Amino acid sequence: MTVDGEVRSETDPPTAPAPVPAPVPAPVSRATVLAYAAVAVLLASWVLFGWLVQQQGFVTSLGEGLGAAFTLLLIVSVVGSVRQHRRD
Incomplete structure (x- = not known):
């Protein structure tokens, strides 16, 4: 017997559970x-400023810009995690 009370034979293939629909994400606001x-x-301006005005090497300026970008992404991730945790 199954959980629902149905009788199944040994030759019946097991039934797969119904898929759970993924939650629909909220639309991104225009301000974001x-x-x-x-x-x-x-x-991009920071990279160009370091490269062209300060006469740093291109790779150095690009690395500095990417480091700033990853730092901002980390900050956004932490703030988003804190906000989500407070909602739950």
């Missing part, structure tokens, strides 16, 4: 998209 675009422009 604009903030991401502004940060991208600022980071």
Whole structure:
């Protein structure tokens, strides 16, 4: 017998559980998209400033910009985790 009270024979294939639908993510606000675009422009400007104005090497300027980008991503991730934890 199964959990539902149905009688199954040994030759019946096992039934797969019904798939659980994935939650639909909330749409991204226009302010968030604009903030991401502004940060991208600022980071690109920072790389160009270091490369062209300060006469650093291109690789050094690019590394500095990528380091700043990863730091911002880490901050956004931590803030998002804290906000999600407080909601739950």
